[in-house]
Structures are given as structure tokens and as C-alpha cells.
Amino acid sequence: MxxxxxxxxxxxxxxxxxxxxxxxxxxxxxxxxxxxxxxxxxxxxxxxxxxxxxxxxxxxxxxxxxxxxxxxxxxxxxxxxxxxxxxxxxxxxxxxxxxxxxxSGISLDAGYEFKLFTPDNKLVYAEVIYVKKNSPASSTDLKRGDVIEAINGTILTIDNYRNLLGQTATTHTITPLRYNEESQIYEPLNDISLTPVQLSEDPNFLDTVYTINNQKIGYVVYNFFAPGTSSDETKYDREMDAIFEKMKAENVNNLILDLRYNGGGYVSSAVNLASLIGPVTSSDIFSKTKYNSLVMSAIPSLSNVQTAFLTKSQNLGNTLTGNRLYVLTSDGTASASELIINGLKPYMDVFLIGDVTYGKNVGSIAIEDEENPENNYGLLPIVTQSFNSLDQSDYSTGFVPNITVLEGTERLRALGDVKEIMLRTAIEEITGIPSSARVIKLDRTEIANTLEGKIRTGTMIESAIIK
Incomplete structure (x- = not known):
């Protein structure tokens, strides 16, 4: 049988x-x-x-x-x-x-993400939030903060923007503007033509170390959780290890983890990252996983699944001042990102700056039908719920930040710019010294962003070997 x-x-x-x-x-x-x-x-x-x-x-x-x-x-x-x-x-x-x-970050992509704003419920403009490395967009002059007012020569409006966004899936032209710091106005740039390609996006977007008022501050922008590529299955995790090795060598004593654009991904990479951050050992529990009653009764080993932290030589552990981690969040910070927050909370002070997170404490596994070659469908159903070592899983409505900061209330500055609104707030909290940056508050309404349409947004992909 x-x-x-x-x-x-x-x-x-x-x-x-x-x-x-x-x-x-x-x-x-x-x-x-x-x-x-x-x-x-x-x-x-x-x-x-x-x-x-x-x-x-x-x-x-x-x-x-x-x-x-x-x-x-x-x-x-x-x-x-x-x-x-x-x-x-x-x-x-x-x-x-x-x-x-x-x-795993592979898709047909021109290489730029943006948010859509409307200042008057009539016109719409797109503000670039980041440009991906080694993409068609990266070979142009397009930068974070540039504003796109037209696609294929048509001005964006509240009535046509959905149709125009659909045109970016193929070769298209954008009409960008760039803010001039001296004149304080947006000035037109040359139109840019972009053709999407099969792009393998690296989730390790940016890392740097700042020395400010005798504080060594590490800053990491991580955009989704993926261990690697099909040809190198641990490539991205190893890159993250190298980032922490470098920060440890530079005696970093404060860490800012930027997850504002991170909608989730693979649990294995969340375990890897958390193991680099927390004051933990391999005997400490990062998360507990529960399946439905049928699964747990049919396979007893799944009735008490506990995932321990990894032993990582690059771990910052007890070097962080006040045993605190600063995490930058948005309403798109989801799933595996929230797993990081929840899993580290029993071991350290996880201080959130930004917006209320997405609220997803359940996980999926990708499923295919190997028996029917005519069935190309893939399923990504919810199969688990995650808890931390204290059996806490009460974030289905999201984690509320310690300090609320909404990115769209200011003009976007480059990620890593110490005047950028979210990074600036974190640095002020670390140093206790207010920034001298002069900023202009904006009155505008965000209506959508391109990250919302990503399949990986809101995912927490379980990883396991069942024996």
C-alpha cells in the first residue's frame, strides 16, 4: 500500500x-x-x-x-x-x-520600484524608491527620488495610471523629473527607454558603517529573504555573513536594520540573519512552528517543531549598546521580516521606527503537481503559524513602532543619506542629538506601490527536511 x-x-x-x-x-x-x-x-x-x-x-x-x-x-x-x-x-x-x-528574486523586470502619489486626486506621479543593481534601469541616470510624470508619453492621472503601469511589463519610456536642491524645484530629465529582462535581484541592497559622535553605527538595507540562486543556493546568505563580518571588524556597537521594503521570503534566511544579530547561542530557540492537527498527528516530529539559532562567528551579539536593535519598518514589512522581530524580542530590545507592519504570523510552502505534466499551477497555501520562544504570536495586526515615521511625508533622499527621514530618526535616537537637516513636509496621498504586486510580498516560506 x-x-x-x-x-x-x-x-x-x-x-x-x-x-x-x-x-x-x-x-x-x-x-x-x-x-x-x-x-x-x-x-x-x-x-x-x-x-x-x-x-x-x-x-x-x-x-x-x-x-x-x-x-x-x-x-x-x-x-x-x-x-x-x-x-x-x-x-x-x-x-x-x-x-x-x-x-528568489528572479523576474522579468526593468529594475526600478516606485510609489504612486496623488497631490490632488486628479494627477498621479510615481516616485522612484530604489533602482536595482545590474538592471536595465541601473545603466541609466534614474535615481531614488526621481519623479515619473508620464509613461509612453502619457501623463499619469487617477483614471489611467493602472493601465499605464501595465505598459511597464514590456519596452516602455518614462518621463522623469529630478529635484534641484538649489532652485528647490523639479526639473525635467531626458526620457528614458527601458526594456525588462530576466533579472536576478540581490536582496542585500546596501550596507555601510557610520562613525557619529563616537558611535559606530552599522546600517543594512535588506529587501527580501532568499538564501541564494539556483546555481548558488547560499550566495545571498554568505553575502550577509560577510557584511556582518565587516561590521564586527569595524567594532560596530549599534545596528540599524532597514526592512521597510522587505515583504518576506524564506525562513532559512531569517534564521541566518537573526543568528548574526542576537546575543544567542545554538541552544536558544528562534521560532516554533505549528501545523494543522492532521499533519501533526500523522507525523509526530511535526507536533513540536522548534528552530534554533545558528552558531555564527560574525555574530554581533553582546556588542550592541543597550542590547538594542533598531529596525526600520513600513506597512509592507511582512512575514519573514516580522518573524525576525518576533524571534529576537525574547533576547533583546527590538526598537521599531516607521509604520505599523503588515501583520502576518503564518507561513507557506510552494507546492507543485509532479504527477500531471499538464498542470503548471503552483500553490502557496498557508500551512503553518509561527511563535517565538515565549510562545508569542500576537502580531496578526502588525507590530506598532516605537517611533512613527512615514517615509512619504518628505521628499525621498538616497538610501544611506544620513538626512533621509527614517535613517535620520534612527541616528537621532542612537546619539540623542537632533539632526540639523532642513526638510520640507509634503502633503500627499500614497495610492499604491510596485512592491505590492510582487509574489514574494507577504510570504514566509518554510524550510525543512522531514525524516
């Missing part, structure tokens, strides 16, 4: 967290129709139900599905428990490989 789908599925979870393979089971699940003549939609939907009925975290609250020959996306969404309220996170994606690529 075959092992159950649940046991075989969990057994073959690979360490990187990139794949959780699911196939059909001959002995269980009456939903599966053995008739080879059933439609492709029925085959896919039978597989969806089989997976969800075993591993979905809210399995006992799963809804009655719609017709089995429905569109797979509609079918999947019909199963979710209170979608948009309790389950705001489970997704189905039409191409599993594209899903996996996106979670």
Missing part, C-alpha cells in the same frame, strides 16, 4: 524550501476521479482539493468548493477560510516555476 499523500509530501520537502512536491494517492480522497477522460480542470481541481484537505492550516474551516470543473483559480479561492480577512495570504499561481523564481 502506498504511504499517504501527506506523509510522502512532507518527507520530500527539500531543505531550500523551494519545492514541496505533491502527487495523487490511490488509497485516499474520494474527490479524485480515476476516469482518465475527465477534463483538465477537474484533474487540477482534484489535486488542489487533495493538497488543501491535508496541509492547509485552516483545514477544519475550509469551505465547500464550487463545481470541480471550474477555473482552477476560482476553485482554489472557493476553499479559503474567510478570504481577505483571516486568510489574506494563500495564493495560486498559473506557473509554478515563475512562482519559485519570483520567491
Amino acid at each position: 502506498k504511504a499517504s499523500l501527506l506523509t510522502r509530501t512532507l518527507f520530500f520537502v527539500i531543505l531550500s524550501g523551494l519545492l514541496w512536491s505533491c502527487d495523487q494517492d490511490d488509497d485516499k480522497n474520494p474527490v479524485v476521479d480515476p476516469d482518465p477522460d475527465i477534463s483538465s480542470e477537474e484533474k487540477i481541481n482534484n489535486w488542489i482539493y487533495e493538497v488543501m484537505d491535508e496541509v492547509y492550516y485552516w483545514r477544519q474551516n475550509m469551505r465547500t468548493p464550487i463545481a470541480v470543473d471550474s477555473d482552477p483559480t476560482d476553485y482554489f479561492e472557493s476553499l479559503l477560510y474567510q478570504p481577505g480577512e483571516v486568510d489574506r495570504f494563500s495564493i495560486i499561481y498559473p506557473d509554478y516555476q515563475e512562482l519559485i523564481n519570483s520567491l
Whole structure:
């Protein structure tokens, strides 16, 4: 007799967290129709139900599905428990490989992210928040803080901006403006033509060390959690290790971790980063993971999953003044980013500067159908809930910052500029000395940003080997 789908599925979870393979089971699940003549939609939907009925975290609250020959996306969404309220996170994606690529920072991309603002509920403009390394945009003069007023020659408005944003998926032209510090006005730049390419984005965006009033302040901008690439599976984690090794050599005694654009990613990289920061040892628990009751009863080893910190020679540990970590946050700081905050809180003072975080204490595993080559869909359902060593998991509405700072209330300065609003606030808190920077407050409303559309935003991808 075959092992159950649940046991075989969990057994073959690979360490990187990139794949959780699911196939059909001959002995269980009456939903599966053995008739080879059933439609492709029925085959896919039978597989969806089989997976969800075993591993979905809210399995006992799963809804009655719609017709089995429905569109797979509609079918999947019909199963979710209170979608948009309790389950705001489970997704189905039409191409599993594209899903996996996106979670590792690989996508068709021109290489720039931006926020959309409207000053008057009529016109809309896009403000560049960062330009990615080794991207088409990085080979131009485009910079953070530049304002885009038109795409393909059409001025952005409240009525057309969604359509114009869709045009950035292919070759497009943007019309940028740049702020002149002396004249204090935005001046036009030459139009820039950009063609998206298959870009592998490095999450380690920026790191530097400042010496200010005898304080050694390390600053790290980390934009998503991914251990590496398909050709080098630990590349990005090793880069982060090297960043901390350098900061330790420079005797850093304060650390600012910038997660304002970090929507989540792989738990393994969160463990790696937390192990570089906290005053911890490998006997200390970073997080605890709970599955649904069926999973925990079928596989006893999953009934008490505890993830310990790693031993890292680059660890800053007790060198941080006041045993405090400063974290820069936004409403897009989510999932694995929040896991860092929650996991370190029992061991140190995690001081938040920015906005209330997203609020996601549950995790996913990417699942594909290996038995049906015609099924390209990938599932990313919620399968776990995470707790820290004190069994705390009470951040479903987000972590509230110690100091509230909203990035959009000022013109954007370069990341790493000590006058930039969020970094400036953290440095003021560390040194106790107010900045002398002269700033102009802006009255504008943010209506969207390009990070919201990333598949990886709001994800916490579990990694495990089940034996």
C-alpha cells in the first residue's frame, strides 16, 4: 500500500524550501476521479482539493468548493477560510516555476520600484524608491527620488495610471523629473527607454558603517529573504555573513536594520540573519512552528517543531549598546521580516521606527503537481503559524513602532543619506542629538506601490527536511 499523500509530501520537502512536491494517492480522497477522460480542470481541481484537505492550516474551516470543473483559480479561492480577512495570504499561481523564481528574486523586470502619489486626486506621479543593481534601469541616470510624470508619453492621472503601469511589463519610456536642491524645484530629465529582462535581484541592497559622535553605527538595507540562486543556493546568505563580518571588524556597537521594503521570503534566511544579530547561542530557540492537527498527528516530529539559532562567528551579539536593535519598518514589512522581530524580542530590545507592519504570523510552502505534466499551477497555501520562544504570536495586526515615521511625508533622499527621514530618526535616537537637516513636509496621498504586486510580498516560506 502506498504511504499517504501527506506523509510522502512532507518527507520530500527539500531543505531550500523551494519545492514541496505533491502527487495523487490511490488509497485516499474520494474527490479524485480515476476516469482518465475527465477534463483538465477537474484533474487540477482534484489535486488542489487533495493538497488543501491535508496541509492547509485552516483545514477544519475550509469551505465547500464550487463545481470541480471550474477555473482552477476560482476553485482554489472557493476553499479559503474567510478570504481577505483571516486568510489574506494563500495564493495560486498559473506557473509554478515563475512562482519559485519570483520567491528568489528572479523576474522579468526593468529594475526600478516606485510609489504612486496623488497631490490632488486628479494627477498621479510615481516616485522612484530604489533602482536595482545590474538592471536595465541601473545603466541609466534614474535615481531614488526621481519623479515619473508620464509613461509612453502619457501623463499619469487617477483614471489611467493602472493601465499605464501595465505598459511597464514590456519596452516602455518614462518621463522623469529630478529635484534641484538649489532652485528647490523639479526639473525635467531626458526620457528614458527601458526594456525588462530576466533579472536576478540581490536582496542585500546596501550596507555601510557610520562613525557619529563616537558611535559606530552599522546600517543594512535588506529587501527580501532568499538564501541564494539556483546555481548558488547560499550566495545571498554568505553575502550577509560577510557584511556582518565587516561590521564586527569595524567594532560596530549599534545596528540599524532597514526592512521597510522587505515583504518576506524564506525562513532559512531569517534564521541566518537573526543568528548574526542576537546575543544567542545554538541552544536558544528562534521560532516554533505549528501545523494543522492532521499533519501533526500523522507525523509526530511535526507536533513540536522548534528552530534554533545558528552558531555564527560574525555574530554581533553582546556588542550592541543597550542590547538594542533598531529596525526600520513600513506597512509592507511582512512575514519573514516580522518573524525576525518576533524571534529576537525574547533576547533583546527590538526598537521599531516607521509604520505599523503588515501583520502576518503564518507561513507557506510552494507546492507543485509532479504527477500531471499538464498542470503548471503552483500553490502557496498557508500551512503553518509561527511563535517565538515565549510562545508569542500576537502580531496578526502588525507590530506598532516605537517611533512613527512615514517615509512619504518628505521628499525621498538616497538610501544611506544620513538626512533621509527614517535613517535620520534612527541616528537621532542612537546619539540623542537632533539632526540639523532642513526638510520640507509634503502633503500627499500614497495610492499604491510596485512592491505590492510582487509574489514574494507577504510570504514566509518554510524550510525543512522531514525524516
